[in-house]
Structures are given as structure tokens and as C-alpha cells.
Amino acid sequence: MKRSAPQQAPEIQVETQGQMQPGAIEYAQEKVRALTGRTREPVLFARVKLTRMANPAMERPAIAQANLDVNGRPARAHVAATTMTEAVDLLQDRLGARLERLEQHWEARRGRTPAPGSHEWRHGSEPTHRPDYFPRPAEDRQVVRHKSYSLAWETPDEAAFELETMDYDFHLFTDIGTGEDSVLYRSGPTGYRLAQVRPHPELVGPAAVPLTLSELPAPRMNAAEAKERLDLAGFPFVFFADAATGRGNVLYHRYDGHYGLISPVE
Structure with a gap:
């Protein structure tokens, strides 16, 4: 279904923790904004949190999280990677899958959730993109x-x-x-x-x-x-x-x- 009127893209709020490479904030805004422009329902709020862990022993110290409000319905994604650029790319993919599923829900009757598609995490290697647990005693x-x-x-x-x-x-x-x-x-x-x-x-x-x-x-x-x-x-x-x-x-x-x-x- 096409939109009846153009939607104004929301401001992509980005929070950072730890040392960021130049352009990381703008890159995250660009990637998430590209997703918000493809949703049928308006995205009312979008926030991204980028975290660079200082522990040198961590294999995937770059963590990216996103929280969206899609016309009153929340969508969320959380990934980890070696570099922040890779983390943001994974975040876009994972969040895109959630928005696609949410899009299907708008068209479905309540209680008839679509079956998982071939692009969801359990058919690939996405579980490895989860952040590592801090080894606290x-x-x-x-x-x-x-x-x-x-x-x-x-x-x-x-x-x-x-x-x-x-x-x-x-x-x-x-x-x-x-x-x-x-x-x-x-x-x-x-x-x-x-x-x-x-x-x-x-x-x-x-x-x-x-x-x-x-x-x-x-x-x-x-x-x-x-x-x-x-x-x-x-x-x-x-x-x-x-x-x-x-x-x-x-x-x-x-x-x-x-x-x-x-x-x-x-």
C-alpha cells in the first residue's frame, strides 16, 4: 500500500559512549534514515546508541543499538561487531528485517502472525552478531x-x-x-x-x-x-x-x- 501523503523523516538521535571513529554518527544517521524512508507507517521517533568498549580482549567491541517508534509500535535491534562501521551495517540489516515484519503485521489480522521468512537471523549466522556478556565474577x-x-x-x-x-x-x-x-x-x-x-x-x-x-x-x-x-x-x-x-x-x-x-x- 502506498502512502497517501509524503512523510517527514524523523530526526535520528545518536548517543555515543567510548571512542568513535570520525563520521560514525553521520554514518549511523544515514543508514537508519534510509530505513525510515521505506516504511508505510510514519516513524515518529528514532534513536541510535553507539558504544565502543574499552576492553582490548573483546573480539567485537563495537556495539550498535536502535529503537524506533513506528506509528506507536516499537521496533528494536542490537548488534556487535569488530568495527563501528560493520556494526552499523549489521544494525541496518537487522532493523530492516524487524521493520519488514512490522509492515506485514499492519496488513495481517490480529493473531495471524506471518511465519518467519528466509532472511531472518536463524537461517543465517546472525546469532554471532549479539554482544558478548561481560565476564563479571x-x-x-x-x-x-x-x-x-x-x-x-x-x-x-x-x-x-x-x-x-x-x-x-x-x-x-x-x-x-x-x-x-x-x-x-x-x-x-x-x-x-x-x-x-x-x-x-x-x-x-x-x-x-x-x-x-x-x-x-x-x-x-x-x-x-x-x-x-x-x-x-x-x-x-x-x-x-x-x-x-x-x-x-x-x-x-x-x-x-x-x-x-x-x-x-x-
Whole structure:
């Protein structure tokens, strides 16, 4: 569908941290502006953050992040590379895939998320473009961010759409078919896996995305016990039922080596 009127390109805000090569800010603005000019819906806000890590031991010290507001719907991408120019190029590719998926969503009926296309990360080598975790000793790690919000009631297909457009590693939501707090995450090279506080395989409807369902209930524990399990298992996150509320929570590794905690608002 063509636009009914020309759209004014938003100002591309760029934040930097660390030493930048000359022209890095302008290059990032140019690459992201090229994407905003191709969207059917207006881009209301665009921000890019460029970070150059000072640690000489890091193989990919250049990190690029982007957050866009596409007519009220967010889109996000996060990549790492050897040089900042390479990072911005990867950011453009990854963000472009998210905008393409968002474009499809405008045309689709709610709940009928398009199946993943051949250009998405799991069909190539894009997982290696994720930033590296800072190797912080376990005894120094703390929960430095705690987010609480009302979980969206969604189908697994809608959850997969949110995960992809926001470039998340996992997505915490309430499954609309079972009423259970659930987490969706990428599993293997071609699909997703769904875990629930109390699994109900018979109530999870058919999904457009390739999906497997864990039949194990979420362990019931507090945040301290979840932290211990996360340290021992080496997983990127732990999904658990809070010992006090019974609601689904996620404790996860942040790229700075600390932890983040996501919990539902009661």
C-alpha cells in the first residue's frame, strides 16, 4: 500500500559512549534514515546508541543499538561487531528485517502472525552478531534492573511477533489459550519453545510459527534461588514461578554482567 501523503523523516538521535571513529554518527544517521524512508507507517521517533568498549580482549567491541517508534509500535535491534562501521551495517540489516515484519503485521489480522521468512537471523549466522556478556565474577553480580508490568494476553504467534520486532532473547506473556504466565524463546535453528508456569499442552492452539512446548512446570522459588540456579546452569535466563505470588518471572543475564528481573504486576 502506498502512502497517501509524503512523510517527514524523523530526526535520528545518536548517543555515543567510548571512542568513535570520525563520521560514525553521520554514518549511523544515514543508514537508519534510509530505513525510515521505506516504511508505510510514519516513524515518529528514532534513536541510535553507539558504544565502543574499552576492553582490548573483546573480539567485537563495537556495539550498535536502535529503537524506533513506528506509528506507536516499537521496533528494536542490537548488534556487535569488530568495527563501528560493520556494526552499523549489521544494525541496518537487522532493523530492516524487524521493520519488514512490522509492515506485514499492519496488513495481517490480529493473531495471524506471518511465519518467519528466509532472511531472518536463524537461517543465517546472525546469532554471532549479539554482544558478548561481560565476564563479571558471580559473586559480584547483582540485580541492577527490576521491571514490573502487566503481561500482555497473547497467542504464541503474537508473542513470537513481539520477540522478533523487539529483538528480544525471550518474551514473557500470559498465554490467552491457557491463562498461564508463559515465556517464549528461540530454540534450535528453526523454531521457538514455550514454557509455562503450569503447562497445558492440550489447550495450546495451533501456531503459525514452528513451536515446541515444554511439559515441565516452572520451578517455584524466590529471586535468590533463581540467581543461584542461573549461576550454576549457565543459561541466559531462568523462568520460574515466584514463591510468594505463583506468577511467572524471568531472571536474566545482562550484557554488563549483572542481572535483570522481570515480574508481572499483581
